[in-house]
Amino acid sequence: MAPSEYAEPLNEIHVLGDIAMMFPGEKLEGDAKNMTVTNHEKANRHFFMKSIAGMR
Secondary structure, X not given: OOOHHHHHHHHHHHXXXXXXXXXXXXXXXXXXXXXXXXXXXXXXXXXXXXXOOOOX
């Protein structure tokens, strides 16, 4: 099992890439601290990851 310091950011990148592929040609801007897509409401609905309490 990978330590969360490594695994969480890697997983976030993977999820963001998946969401970006759903909206080709559109620029998505994110707020990493709040784990949201800030400029595209429909894309933001797909980004539902929440950090485990105390891990970030």
